[in-house]
Amino acid sequence: xxxxxxxxxxxxxxxxxxxxxxxxxxxxxxxxxxxxxxxxxxxxxxxxxxxxxxxxxxxxxxxxxxxxxxxxxxxxxxxxxxxxxxxxxxxxxxxxxxxxxxxxxxxxxxxxxxxxxxxxxxxxxxxxxxxxxxxxxxxxxxxxxxxxxxxxxxxxxxxxxxxxxxxxxxxxxxxxxxxxxxxxxxxxxxxxxxxxxxxxxxxxxxxxxxxxxxxxxxxxxxxxxxxxxxxxxxxxxxxxxxxxxxxxxxxxxxxxxxxxxxxxxxxxxxxxxxxxxxxxxxxxxxxxxxxxxxxxxxxxxxxxxxxxxxxxxxxxxxxxxxxxxxxxxxxxxxxxxxxxxxxxxxxxxxxxxxxxxxxxxxxxxxxxxxxxxxxxxxx
Amino acid sequence: xxxxxxxxxxxxxxxxxxxxxxxxxxxxxxxxxxxxxxxxxxxxxxxxxxxxxxxxxxxxxxxxxxxxxxxxxxxxxxxxxxxxxxxxxxxxxxxxxxxxxxxxxxxxxxxxxxxxxxxxxxxxxx
Numbered sequence: 001x002x003x004x005x006x007x008x009x010x011x012x013x014x015x016x017x018x019x020x021x022x023x024x025x026x027x028x029x030x031x032x033x034x035x036x037x038x039x040x041x042x043x044x045x046x047x048x049x050x051x052x053x054x055x056x057x058x059x060x061x062x063x064x065x066x067x068x069x070x071x072x073x074x075x076x077x078x079x080x081x082x083x084x085x086x087x088x089x090x091x092x093x094x095x096x097x098x099x100x101x102x103x104x105x106x107x108x109x110x111x112x113x114x115x116x117x118x119x120x121x122x123x124x125x126x127x128x129x130x131x132x133x134x135x136x137x138x139x140x141x142x143x144x145x146x147x148x149x150x151x152x153x154x155x156x157x158x159x160x161x162x163x164x165x166x167x168x169x170x171x172x173x174x175x176x177x178x179x180x181x182x183x184x185x186x187x188x189x190x191x192x193x194x195x196x197x198x199x200x201x202x203x204x205x206x207x208x209x210x211x212x213x214x215x216x217x218x219x220x221x222x223x224x225x226x227x228x229x230x231x232x233x234x235x236x237x238x239x240x241x242x243x244x245x246x247x248x249x250x251x252x253x254x255x256x257x258x259x260x261x262x263x264x265x266x267x268x269x270x271x272x273x274x275x276x277x278x279x280x281x282x283x284x285x286x287x288x289x290x291x292x293x294x295x296x297x298x299x300x301x302x303x304x305x306x307x308x309x310x311x312x313x314x315x316x317x318x319x320x321x322x323x324x325x326x327x328x329x330x331x332x333x334x335x336x337x338x339x340x341x342x343x344x345x346x347x348x349x350x351x352x353x354x355x356x357x358x359x360x361x362x363x364x365x366x367x368x369x370x371x372x373x374x375x376x377x378x379x
Numbered sequence: 380x381x382x383x384x385x386x387x388x389x390x391x392x393x394x395x396x397x398x399x400x401x402x403x404x405x406x407x408x409x410x411x412x413x414x415x416x417x418x419x420x421x422x423x424x425x426x427x428x429x430x431x432x433x434x435x436x437x438x439x440x441x442x443x444x445x446x447x448x449x450x451x452x453x454x455x456x457x458x459x460x461x462x463x464x465x466x467x468x469x470x471x472x473x474x475x476x477x478x479x480x481x482x483x484x485x486x487x488x489x490x491x492x493x494x495x496x497x498x499x500x501x502x503x504x505x
Contacts, residue, residue: 108420113415123404138398163431204456209423217416224412289387293486361413368412372405 001183009117015057019276027271029053039176040324043149046264047172050271060277068272069211079269080145082164085157087221087266088150089342094259095363097251101213104357106202109309110323114361116305120145120298123188124290131286140374141287144171144292145332146366147178147303153270154231155370159377164286165273170291178339179293182299182325186341189303190321192300194310195345197355206241214239221368226356227378230365242305295328302327302358319354326355348368 029050034041053075058066065073067345081087097185101152125142133141136159142257143155144167152171156164174181187195222229241251273279302324322341326334335355342351 105420108417111413111417111420112410115410118409119406122406125400125405126394126402127389130391130393131387132390133391135398135401201454206427208419208427212423213420216419220419221412224408286387314434361416364416365409365413367480369405369409373406376401376405 010059010062011156012057015059015330017057017276019280020055020057022054023150023276023279025053025055026274029332030271040172042263043172044176046267047169047271050268052271053268054122054272054275067275068269069275069278072373073267074353075272078265081262081265081275082153082269083157083161084275085154085230087262088154088157089230090258090262091150092231092267092367093234093238093254093258094262095331096214096235097238097242097255098259099242099359099360099363100356101240102205102210102241103202103353104360105205105209105213107354107357110319110357111361111364112309112320112323113306113327113358114300114329114363115327116324117298117302117358117362118146118369119301120296120328121366123297124294125373127293128286128290131290133283133286136377137163137238140167140349141290143167143296143366143370143373144174144291145285145298145307145328146362146369147171147295147328147334148366149175149362151231151329151366151370153266154278155240155373158374163283163287165245165270166278166287167291168270168286169274173288173297174291175330175333176297178295178330179337181295182328182334182337183341184340185296185299186303186322186325190307192345194307194321195342196349197318198349199318199320199323199351200316202353210243211240214243217364221364222369224370225368225375227374228367231367231370234244235363235367297326299325300335302362320349320351322356323351323358327362327365329357329359329366331359331363332356334362335359 027048027050030044032052033039033300034044034048040269045293054068058069060070065071065076067073068075068079070076112142121141121142121144124145125138128138128141129135140152140156140160140163143152145149146152149168150170153164153168154165160167197268218232218236221232238254241247278281303321304324305327306319306321306324310321313319320342322338322345326332335352338355339352342349
């Protein structure tokens with residue numbers, strides 16, 4: 001009888017709290033959104049399932065080593081890749097091997113839109129300070145505005161490891177919700193006439209330019225912000241593997257096998273790190289509010305800067321301000337949002353190729369921002 | 380009506396000079412580094428064109444040198460690439476002479492005799 005009682009005491013039924021059920025509901029919503037509406041399924045399915053794993057109630061610290069926060073548990077070992085900042089650079093390697101920088105090389109002025117959109121990071125940093133977060137915590141929250149999951153995880157693993165779960169969940173949730181967050185801001189800040197602007201088709205980019213880009217960009221950004229080297233180093237390495245055309249096998253491994261394996265482990269562990277006992281706090285709610293604000297400010301920053309640039313450009317070189325919204329990295333989702341909004345204004349105006357330029361520039365910009373914050377704040 | 384912002388305990392006085400400086404410097408560095416990237420990749424094509432022009436001039440004089448300034452739009456390159464690809468896929472110069480006859484049977488071996496019979500049985504059934 002005593003054994004049965006002990007068994008029951010160790011079961012999930014005896015240890016469940018309303019918090020656990022709430023988080024399980026969140027996990028189920030993630031899985032539902034991913035499968036039913038195909039919102040970022042590659043991320044939301046592992047994260048959603050990770051939330052279920054992390055929030056199935058059990059008795060902690062009994063020597064069974066089950067929880068992600070218990071030393072020696074399997075999940076704890078896997079989580080080390082997040083805490084030590086190992087997974088984000090590996091994801092960047094795969095992203096680099098998948099990314100085509102030619103839209104950016106063919107029209108380099110669009111790089112500036114990627115820079116402008118990073119304003120959300122720094123304004124949200126100030127917002128977080130005003131809500132009582134410490135300097136490193138605020139920087140980690142601000143980076144959500146870069147709309148880049150791996151960058152957000154990387155920076156928070158260095159500056160505020162206790163907030164990784166909330167920051168990652170906020171970043172990925174809002175990335176999945178980009179089609180809902182961005183369009184109203186884009187429409188609010190532009191006129192119908194501006195949304196109809198047709199841009200010149202991009203010129204062809206030579207192989208030499210494409211091969212030189214990762215090398216030059218790495219040296220340039222690396223010398224300015226060495227803190228971004230783990231991310232940008234891997235991003236540009238992946239891109240060189242692709243563009244050099246002599247390392248096809250390595251590029252294929254980086255963009256398929258490596259990124260897939262890391263995405264699964266990263267997603268599950270990030271999800272599991274949202275244990276109700278540590279996740280459901282006042283801070284998490286603030287982080288979600290600040291994250292949404294960061295996305296909105298970054299979108300507005302990109303669109304407004306495109307409008308400012310148009311003052312200085314000749315009529316035939318004018319930019320469609322919608323593409324400024326793609327400056328919030330989130331490759332290629334924000335570029336797709338721009339394409340859809342562009343088509344709504346003019347069914348013949350395809351903006352996706354143009355939007356990819358600020359989009360990939362945003363990836364570089366947010367990684368540089370993370371590097372700067374790390375070098376200035378890491379003790 | 381109470382908004383979410385009103386519910387948040389925002390204290391703007393917590394933002395000090397140091398925080399503002401950090402934000403301004405941080406954003407400026409991001410902007411400068413991407414601006415430099417813009418500069419480099421705006422100048423690079425000009426450099427390539429100049430070198431190409433010099434090379435063409437050496438090979439075929441002023442007339443050929445003018446070709447270096449021709450910028451091919453991406454759409455044109457894509458059309459050319461598609462045409463070449465379609466053309467190459469249409470080539471049949473190394474086509475096999477045997478078009479329809481394929482060896483379907485498996486050579487007999489004591490190791491596969493059972494499965495050999497089963498396969499043939501299925502085929503006869505059809």
